[in-house]
Amino acid sequence: MGTKPFCDACGKVQPPSPxxxxxxAFGLPRKLNIxxxxxxxxxxxxxxxxxxxxxxxxxxxxxxxSLEQTSLLNDAYRTLKNSxxxxxxxxxxxxxxxxxxxxxxxxxxxxRVPADLLEEVFELNMQLEEMRMTRKMGxxxxxxxxxxxxxxxxxxxxxxxxxxxxxxxxxxxxxALDNExxxxxxxxxxxxxxxxDRRRYIRNLVRDVNEAxxx
Amino acid sequence: xxxxDKVIDHYNNPRNVGQLDKSSSEVxxxxxxxxxxxxVMRLQIKVNPETQVxxxxxxxxxxxxxxxASSSLxxxxxxxxxxxxxxxITNTDIVKELALPPVKIHCSVLAEDAIRAAIGDWKKKNGVxxxxxxxxxxxxx
Ligand code: FES
Numbered sequence: 001m002g003t004k005p006f007c008d009a010c011g012k013v014q015p016p017s018p019x020x021x022x023x024x025a026f027g028l029p030r031k032l033n034i035x036x037x038x039x040x041x042x043x044x045x046x047x048x049x050x051x052x053x054x055x056x057x058x059x060x061x062x063x064x065x066s067l068e069q070t071s072l073l074n075d076a077y078r079t080l081k082n083s084x085x086x087x088x089x090x091x092x093x094x095x096x097x098x099x100x101x102x103x104x105x106x107x108x109x110x111x112r113v114p115a116d117l118l119e120e121v122f123e124l125n126m127q128l129e130e131m132r133m134t135r136k137m138g139x140x141x142x143x144x145x146x147x148x149x150x151x152x153x154x155x156x157x158x159x160x161x162x163x164x165x166x167x168x169x170x171x172x173x174x175x176a177l178d179n180e181x182x183x184x185x186x187x188x189x190x191x192x193x194x195x196x197d198r199r200r201y202i203r204n205l206v207r208d209v210n211e212a213x214x215x
Numbered sequence: 216x217x218x219x220d221k222v223i224d225h226y227n228n229p230r231n232v233g234q235l236d237k238s239s240s241e242v243x244x245x246x247x248x249x250x251x252x253x254x255v256m257r258l259q260i261k262v263n264p265e266t267q268v269x270x271x272x273x274x275x276x277x278x279x280x281x282x283x284a285s286s287s288l289x290x291x292x293x294x295x296x297x298x299x300x301x302x303x304i305t306n307t308d309i310v311k312e313l314a315l316p317p318v319k320i321h322c323s324v325l326a327e328d329a330i331r332a333a334i335g336d337w338k339k340k341n342g343v344x345x346x347x348x349x350x351x352x353x354x355x356x
Contacts, residue, residue, distance in 0.1 A: 098313075115246075117248075118246050118247070118248045118255055119246065120247060121248065121253075121255050121277075122255050122257060122275075122277070125255065125277040129277075159221075197250035198250075198253065200250060200251075200253035200255040201248065201251065201255075202250075204253040204254075
């Protein structure tokens with residue numbers, strides 16, 4: 001069964017292949033540097049071709065398949081256009097378990113969470129809580145606010161830095177894929193996992209600090 | 216997401232929130248995080264040096280309701296247990312007690328990790344495992 005939504009020979013809609021991945025749905029290789037405007041264009045082009053109106057006169061079967069193809073296409077587009085979702089999706093395709101329930105190897109799990117970052121996250125959360133509490137009592141602590149504003153700038157820039165590091169990893173990944181360099185591939189995968197782990201903490205902090213400052 | 220009654224109870228009335236003196240030799244501190252969601256949890260125990268019984272336990276969690284409930288429950292459970300008994304607590308026990316759904320299992324893992332980290336810290340401070348672990352490692356080789 002092919003990975004294309006339409007038959008090459010007759011142009012008719014096909015059922016989605018059960019093991020198709022989101023990259024293949026757009027005819028893309030499993031690379032992370034994606035031309036987003038090209039992606040958008042293919043999304044609209046394919047959506048139009050799969051539109052229910054086109055199938056108003058078609059057989060039940062074809063209507064069904066076109067719906068299935070449309071929903072696959074929508075999921076694929078939503079995932080691929082977001083840089084983080086796309087990276088997480090690729091890692092999953094490549095066999096990385098991101099939501100590790102319980103890792104067999106305790107040591108490996110610990111190294112996923114850098115201790116200094118945890119301390120920082122914890123401390124900042126304490127400050128945020130303190131700020132919310134003083135606020136509740138109708139007071140304002142200017143020093144605390146200043147600290148938080150500083151933390152805000154700091155974490156925003158950490159977030160930006162991690163995004164640009166991620167893009168570097170995408171490129172490394174693409175090269176390793178082209179060269180079929182298994183060692184480099186798995187090294188890059190590990191680096192992406194570590195980066196995303198760290199990024200999740202930073203993202204939470206940015207969100208919480210924003211909330212506290214805006215409140 | 217529908218939380219079970221027990222989760223809601225622990226969430227609304229968390230037991231043992233707070234902190235213990237980190238620098239005391241009787242206190243073990245575990246600070247852990249769940250990379251899946253970016254939540255953090257600190258669990259501390261105060262151990263009687265003679266009996267190795269955990270006399271006091273406190274936690275502070277910044278995270279979801281299940282993580283708060285799991286850590287609250289964990290502090291209740293470890294209190295009165297010896298270090299060795301407390302090591303037996305697993306995340307599965309927590310999942311069962313709180314009826315956590317699969318997507319919330321990592322929250323209970325966080326609590327188990329926190330217990331172990333706190334115990335590990337206490338052991339390190341008191342030079343407890345080092346000897347035993349070295350002996351084991353030697354025996355294993
Ligand atoms: S969702 Fe993160 S600990 Fe529960």
